Amino acid sequence: MVLENEHNMSARIASMIDTDKVHKALYSDPDIFEEELDKIFNNNWIWVAHESEIADAGSYRTAMIGRQPVIVCRDMEGQIHVLQNRCRHRGATVCESQAGKVRAFTCPYHGWSYGLNGALRALPRPEEYESILDKKDFGLIEIRHETYQGMIFATFKKDQESLDSFLGGAKKWIDLFMKQGGGYPVKTLGRQQFRFRGNWKIQLENTTDAYHFPVVHRSFISSLDDQTATVFDFLDDEGFVEDLGNGHSxxxxxxxLVDLEANLEAPIPERFAPLAAELAKQGLDDLQVRKLVRAAGGTGFNLNLFPNIACSMAFFRMLAPISVNETEIHHIAIGGTGAPDAYNQQRLRLHEHFQGPMGFGTPDDGEAWERVQRGSMAGKDGWIMVNRGMSRLRPSPDGNVMGAVCSETGMRAAYQQYKKQMIV
Amino acid sequence: MDNMNQLDKSLVEVTAFLNREADMLDYKEYDEWLKLWSDTGLYIVPIAHGEENYKDMLNLAYDDAAMRKLRIQRLQSGHAMSAKTAKITIRTLSRIRILDESDDIINVRCAYCLFENKSGQIRHFPANLRFKLRRDNGTLKIEEKIVELMNSDTHLATIAYLF
Known part of the structure; x- marks a missing residue:
């Protein structure tokens, strides 16, 4: 029974998550949203940036962990820091741009100036602080961070397990995902940003939802050549969804297309023939050309990392909760550092084709998600079903639970982790 | 028109052309709209402002002739759920200024705003437009259309039409 009016939040949320369904109030209840900001976003490894976005000393990106603004930056010694974006004097943000390169973060209010390692370096008219303020105690507050394969995660939780252990079974898939530099280190090529009027968990579910693809993305599939359209007709094939633990799937x-370095002798797909010709013209040998061409379209899988980042076929998808019924999404294009221009340009054009607020895919996803949010207001009671494929689960070679590609195995994995964290 | 100088004549011609282009998009005369383009024309909605090298950057849209055709097919197919909800759009143009003109190329920019009714809420997208127009056998063709949305470098909403 759902405890709609239960004052104990943990008991209430526990009553709203079954193994096969979740209650629709999880999309629309502002009190639950506030609880999520604390228990999910302040108590997890949250992805904040990719190392290539702050490649040079002095470069930074601003990010949000739940509602908290942070700066991800690289100091003059090349070390990465994640800092609270808040002056230690009277609390203004010290950086408002999304990204850039600086020598220091200077608060615009009274001019306190911080190094890229967060240390308070200078402040105007220091004499009035004589013997009452020691600069070494007033640096920007540093947040714990760890990285894996260039992905930077930060956490406010002091005793959070290591990133390595948190990612666990997902690491193997991150390693596979990073092969799409085509033999070059993966770098980001830009971010598309948009918001939709719906709860963040609707996006979280969607990254592990193959069932919607032929329905919602019919107009995208129609825009592909026949050979590529066949590749995207995958619901009856040998694909699968695997629960990787800790909410990841x-x-x-x-x-x-799981391993982009395998099967390099396969014929070059029609749509990449011009790219192959261009790369060959530039003097790349046959193996280099095949490696790049095979990587150009991205991997054949979506890796959903709980709670805010996905390695989604050929790009990073980041979500940020704005309010109970509004979510911001970033679609981050990736290519190879030092890869031929023709390769990175091909990656950019493929990304623009489907992704972003004007892509051939995203606007239709956005429409479906906003309808889920509006539908969640219908009736006093109601459930979101995530039971698809439950009767046909099987063990994976790695010993995890897996189901058909269009099963809702990944959603169940995410909601069980969500429940575990929300009811403590 | 006889006593107008060349720049004034061009402005009249260009203003009529740009109004017609916007009108075709509002009234969804997409097949006619495609004919306004040069074969080498590029339709670009960049993310960053003030850049030039769009080919090497991530954009919201970077459409050559083939992609423009596919985008129109998508809008006309009836299979794009988002396109069905954007039935009415209203585009306004103003502040049209010719930047320079040679024998066959006219560079022009203008202020622009698109309004749509999204589930009962009117949304608007202000932008600066830049066109490179080519004179081609007495008519104008679009060689380049760059849509610099006012908020393209922050978060947008999903967009189900062309600007």
């Missing part, structure tokens, strides 16, 4: 849609 992988959805393999195109098994042939």
């Amino acid at each position: 992988v959805m393999v849609m195109i098994p042939d």
